[in-house]
Amino acid sequence: MCGVGPRDRPVRCPASDPDRQRQGVHRPVRTRSRPGPVRFDRICAGHDIGHLLTAPRSPTTTGKIERFHRTLADGWAYARFYDSEAEQRAALPGWLHFYNHHRAHSALRGQPPITRLTNLPGHHT
Structure with missing residues (x-):
């Protein structure tokens, strides 16, 4: 079946899927739970940033992301x-500076x- 897999991950649809052939789609496409790009995709595209999804069943990568989310929650959120939410948002840049520097x-x-x-700008003379 074409559409969204476990945990809203896009799945590839076989070109031979009868529903897709009736709709005139004859090549594999990636789909999401909502049609079209989501806001995050548009922001990435506007800044010339590629958006890669974590591969399904990749515990090493997923674990790193989950650990960062926990650190973010414990250290900042x-x-x-x-x-207020505005005060919380205002605290994020300072926390990210602390985390990275x-x-x-x-x-x-x-x-x-x-x-x-x-490769930081201005650091290569």
Whole structure:
């Protein structure tokens, strides 16, 4: 069946699917739960950023993403009480700066991620 697979992941549809042939579609396409690109896709396209989906059943990649989401929730979203959503949003850039520039990461032997970047503008003379 064409459409959306488990957890709203797009699935490839075989070109031989009778429903698709009746609709005049004769090549595989990727579909989503809503037709057309979602807002995130439009924002990415507007900034010339490719949007890749995590492959189904890829626990290593999914685990890394889930761990970041937990760190984001614990370190920023629920770390303290915010009086408003605007106040919470305003705190995000500062937390991301701390996460990328100052927080020790065990996978980087205690160094922040910024130490791994070698292609920053203005740093190559």
